[in-house]
Amino acid sequence: MRYVKIPKEKVCEFLERLKSMGTLYGPKKISEKFYDFREIGDVNEVEFEYNRTITPPRKFFFPERETVFTFDTANVEIHETLPTGEPIIIFGVHACDIVGLRIMDSRFIDDQPDPYYQIRRENGIIIGLSCLPDEYCFCSVRRTDFVDAGFDLFLHPLPDGYLVRVGTVTGHKLIENSPEYFEEISSEDKNNFAKFEAKRRSMFTVQGNWDDMRYRLELHLDHPMYKRESDKCLGCGNCTLTCPTCRCYEVKDLPTLDGAGGERIRFWDSCQFRSHGLVAGGHNFRPTKQDRFHNRYQCKNAYCETTTTAYCVGCGRCTYYCPADIQFKENLLEVYGLGGGA
Numbered sequence: 001m002r003y004v005k006i007p008k009e010k011v012c013e014f015l016e017r018l019k020s021m022g023t024l025y026g027p028k029k030i031s032e033k034f035y036d037f038r039e040i041g042d043v044n045e046v047e048f049e050y051n052r053t054i055t056p057p058r059k060f061f062f063p064e065r066e067t068v069f070t071f072d073t074a075n076v077e078i079h080e081t082l083p084t085g086e087p088i089i090i091f092g093v094h095a096c097d098i099v100g101l102r103i104m105d106s107r108f109i110d111d112q113p114d115p116y117y118q119i120r121r122e123n124g125i126i127i128g129l130s131c132l133p134d135e136y137c138f139c140s141v142r143r144t145d146f147v148d149a150g151f152d153l154f155l156h157p158l159p160d161g162y163l164v165r166v167g168t169v170t171g172h173k174l175i176e177n178s179p180e181y182f183e184e185i186s187s188e189d190k191n192n193f194a195k196f197e198a199k200r201r202s203m204f205t206v207q208g209n210w211d212d213m214r215y216r217l218e219l220h221l222d223h224p225m226y227k228r229e230s231d232k233c234l235g236c237g238n239c240t241l242t243c244p245t246c247r248c249y250e251v252k253d254l255p256t257l258d259g260a261g262g263e264r265i266r267f268w269d270s271c272q273f274r275s276h277g278l279v280a281g282g283h284n285f286r287p288t289k290q291d292r293f294h295n296r297y298q299c300k301n302a303y304c305e306t307t308t309t310a311y312c313v314g315c316g317r318c319t320y321y322c323p324a325d326i327q328f329k330e331n332l333l334e335v336y337g338l339g340g341g342a
Contacts, residue, residue, distance in 0.1 A: 001148075002166040004175060004182040005189055006155070011162065014181045015043040015091065018174075022087030022125070025060065027053055037090065046092065048157075051134050052317055056244035057090050057097050058104050061120040065267040068116065071253075072261045082115060089125040096137075096313040098128055098151055099144040100244025103313070106306035107247055125170060128154035130196070133203050136316030138329050140201065141210040144313040158192045206329065213310065214301045216336050221294075223335050230293035232324045237270030239296065239318035239328070245311045248276065271295055301332075 006014060018024050019040065026046040028038045035050040037057060069080045093101075101121075108117035128151040139145040147154070152171035155162040163185060166172055175182055240246040250269040255262035269276055272293070277286035286292045300312035312328075319328045 002172065002175070003185050004164045004166070005158070005161055005185045006164055006182050007161040010181045012043045014178060015040070015046065017178050017181070018089045018091065018125075018127075019043070022089050022123075024089045024091060026091040030054075037092075040091070048092065048129065049131070050092075051131065051137070052094075052315055052320060054242060054317075054321065056100055056242065056315075056317070057093050057126075058101060058244055058247075060088060060090060061101070061117050061124065062104060062108065062247065062249075065265060066116065067263045067265050068251075070261065070263045073255075074260050083119045083123075085119050085123045087123050087125065088120075089127065091127045092129040093126055093151070094131050094315070095128060095147045095154075096139040096142070096144040096315045097244050098126065098147045099307055099309060099313050100315070101126070102150045102307050103245045103304050103309075103311060104247060106304060110306060125174075126151045130154070130156045130200070132200055133205075134316070135205055136320050136329070137204065137314060138206045138210075138316065139314035140204040141206050141208055142312060142314035143209070143211075143309055145200075145204075146197075156193055157196055158189055163189055163193045206333070210310070210332075210336070213332060213336060214298075214303060217298060217301055217332075220335050225331050225334050226290055226294050226297070229326055229331055230288075230290040232326055233272070233289050233293055234324050235272055235274065235289055235292070236323060237272045238321050238323065239326075240270040240272055241268060242317040242321050243300075244313055244315055244317070245300075246270070271299065297331075 015024065015026075024040045025037050026040045027035050027050045028040070028045050029047050029050070030036050030038070034054055035047055035052070036054045037059070040046060067081050069078050071078050104117070105121065108114040109121065128147065133139070133145075149167065151167045153174060154165040154167060156165070164175075164182065166175060240248070246268075248269040248271055249266045251264060251266045253262055253264050271286070274284070274287075274292075277292070278284045286295055301310050304311055316329070319326065
């Protein structure tokens with residue numbers, strides 16, 4: 001892997017260069033507490049020190065709502081509406097979210113290729129950014145706090161700039177086509193990188209390895225945590241809609257008023273919605289909140305063979321944005337046998 005350095009005073013200039021290559025998105029502060037990935041007009045609005053965004057970067061490749069095709073009933077024709085393939089650059093993606101994208105890839109590309117998702121991914125550039133954890137983060141025990149794949153460039157903070165890891169051929173081209181912004185790393189830079197990584201690891205509130213979490217949950221399917229916490233749940237779906245790896249969607253046909261045509265849309269769904277498990281005939285595979293709550297904990301802690309991690313990447317969004325203050329990490333710790341109940 002190639003390593004270079006970008007001085008702090010040249011970062012904004014580099015972002016301006018990226019804007020000339022496609023639509024640039026990055027983390028922006030949108031309220032007193034919240035950040036989100038938004039299109040960048042003024043590069044000075046990019047936030048480099050943030051913990052998490054409201055919506056994960058999967059939204060750029062798997063939109064909240066999209067038209068998959070239109071139909072003409074008069075002529076019995078279907079017109080597919082594939083993405084244009086315009087290049088997009090997403091700057092400031094944290095390591096856990098990069099693993100989240102790789103998990104999405106395993107389902108929308110490796111498993112059953114989805115052309116809508118695949119076209120967007122093939123035309124996307126991912127530039128990662130390291131971060132310091134807060135009390136909601138537990139990506140370290142998920143082994144998603146550091147990545148060696150899934151990015152074109154990855155930036156690590158230094159006192160006077162960023163150490164940049166180059167991850168792909170596209171990343172190499174970004175460096176080669178903009179040599180005025182980068183320089184070779186020094187021994188001091190290497191030492192500062194090591195110090196930052198040591199500081200970052202020491203800040204996690206949970207240490208160890210949760211690779212066996214799925215087995216612990218399977219052994220305690222009747223744990224009282226499920227009933228207690230699902231009683232608090234509002235069924236709003238915030239936990240799944242903000243999750244970097246949730247991929248459930250609904251499909252609907254919307255005809256025009258005259259019945260001559262229409263469109264088929266797909267949009268994000270949530271396993272926490274009562275309608276999610278409802279099938280023809282009125283049967284519901286998960287009729288209660290506890291059933292749906294239980295399913296989510298099992299699903300997020302299942303094993304993804306492609307990334308060799310759980311489907312939960314430890315970003316903390318589901319807790320941070322939960323209006324009922326349901327503490328996902330603490331609930332897992334309770335079942336795991338390392339913590340107490342609420």
